Amino acid sequence: MQEEAGEPLYVRKFAAFDNTLVVYDDDRQPIRYLVDPLAEHYIEPPGESVPDGMLPPEEFAVRKAVLEMKVSTERYIAFGVWKRLFQRDEYVAAEQLALIKQKALAELVNSGPLYRAALRRIVNAMPEGNGGREALRAYTE
Incomplete structure (x- = not known):
């Protein structure tokens, strides 16, 4: 299946956000990414894989849109x-x-x-001096 006219390749339903969910680190300590879906900073930044319900569904939509924007913009500027x-x-x-x-x-x-809160969290979790952080900051204002 190919993407045409900016349409997404697929649509996935994500579980509702549940601020009581935790994952455990190697020392069996609980980790929670968020308590409030409007927070602009993570308690602990998520890794590449996030269990269902630990982040708001809106966050996944924003992450997908950021990735699509990044890939298409990089392709364009590479000419x-x-x-x-x-x-x-x-x-x-x-x-x-x-x-x-x-x-x-x-x-x-x-x-x-x-x-907006999801994008601000993503941007705030990026390291200082990261070009993506500066590029995305304009979308958070």
């Missing part, structure tokens, strides 16, 4: 001068897709406080 001149159609298509994904992220983040 060198020669490719821009001689592969004009591909360049324009990449530019249009990047703009679509950037707009989709902005619309998602502005669609409600849970989405």
Whole structure:
């Protein structure tokens, strides 16, 4: 299946957020990522795999939108001068897709406080000096 016109490849339903859920670290200490879905900082930043219910469903939508925006924007900016001149159609298509994904992220983040809080958590968990942190900060204002 291929992505066309910015449509998602699939849609997955995520479990409702449950702030009582915990995971355990190697020392059998409980870890909780969030208590309040409107929080702008994680208690403990999540790893790559997050058990259902430990983060709000809105967070997964934001993470997906950020990833799509990142990939499409990187593809667009990777075009060198020669490719821009001689592969004009591909360049324009990449530019249009990047703009679509950037707009989709902005619309998602502005669609409600849970989405905005999710992006702020993601940005706040990134290390200082990370280019992504600076690029995404504009979406949180």
